[in-house]
Amino acid sequence: xxxxxxxxxxxxxxxxxxxxxxxxxxxxxxxxxxxxxxxxxxxxxxxxxxxxxxxxxxxxxxxxxxxxxxxxxxxxxxxxxxxxxxxxxxxxxxxxxxxxxxxxxxxxxxxxxxxxxxxxxxxxxxxxxxxxxxxxxxxxxxxxxxxxxxxxxxxxxxxxxxxxxxxxxxxxxxxxxxxxxxxxxxxxxxxxxxxxxxxxxxxxxxxxxxxxxx
Numbered sequence: 001x002x003x004x005x006x007x008x009x010x011x012x013x014x015x016x017x018x019x020x021x022x023x024x025x026x027x028x029x030x031x032x033x034x035x036x037x038x039x040x041x042x043x044x045x046x047x048x049x050x051x052x053x054x055x056x057x058x059x060x061x062x063x064x065x066x067x068x069x070x071x072x073x074x075x076x077x078x079x080x081x082x083x084x085x086x087x088x089x090x091x092x093x094x095x096x097x098x099x100x101x102x103x104x105x106x107x108x109x110x111x112x113x114x115x116x117x118x119x120x121x122x123x124x125x126x127x128x129x130x131x132x133x134x135x136x137x138x139x140x141x142x143x144x145x146x147x148x149x150x151x152x153x154x155x156x157x158x159x160x161x162x163x164x165x166x167x168x169x170x171x172x173x174x175x176x177x178x179x180x181x182x183x184x185x186x187x188x189x190x191x192x193x194x195x196x197x198x199x200x201x202x203x204x205x206x207x208x209x210x211x212x213x214x
Contacts, residue, residue, distance in 0.1 A: 041207075075098045081138075134162065142170070
């Protein structure tokens with residue numbers, strides 16, 4: 001019989017993070033204190049310790065993102081799955097709102113007219129929001145490429161980018177584009193990522209600001 005641990009629901013997350021801390025110690029991995037909360041929540045979401053090595057933070061990335069959220073920044077995602085995973089109550093308590101425009105009819109129409117992906121057009125639509133935005137990209141490398149082009153050609157520099165799309169085509173190159181800029185960012189180097197990872201990073205930042213036990 002497998003060894004099943006009996007825990008109350010509120011104890012499961014706490015125990016999970018204790019296990020993550022212990023395994024990181026066993027592996028000789030010491031995370032920078034400000035980044036640790038994010039990296040460990042991504043590991044908690046994915047059960048993948050590779051993120052301890054591949055998550056890459058621009059200078060002062062965590063403090064920049066937290067300051068944006070404290071000032072009511074919105075979050076824009078490239079999938080409804082990521083949108084569903086973000087703690088919108090915590091975000092609203094800071095004055096922010098989460099958006100995903102991928103399923104909007106005007107986005108679909110414009111994407112067809114311009115022969116672009118919906119993800120790319122979604123980034124253009126999001127740029128019209130007249131407040132700070134954290135872009136959380138977990139699926140579409142074309143969204144990252146569009147953000148890069150917008151910053152480069154149209155002087156619409158994103159306030160912050162979480163760039164963790166997963167896949168094989170243009171994923172690594174798109175992440176590298178963002179890392180070459182001075183846009184504040186959290187990027188996962190390589191092919192791994194996904195909507196759940198993007199949401200986990202957002203939640204880690206939100207919980208650091210809203211949970212009394214953090």
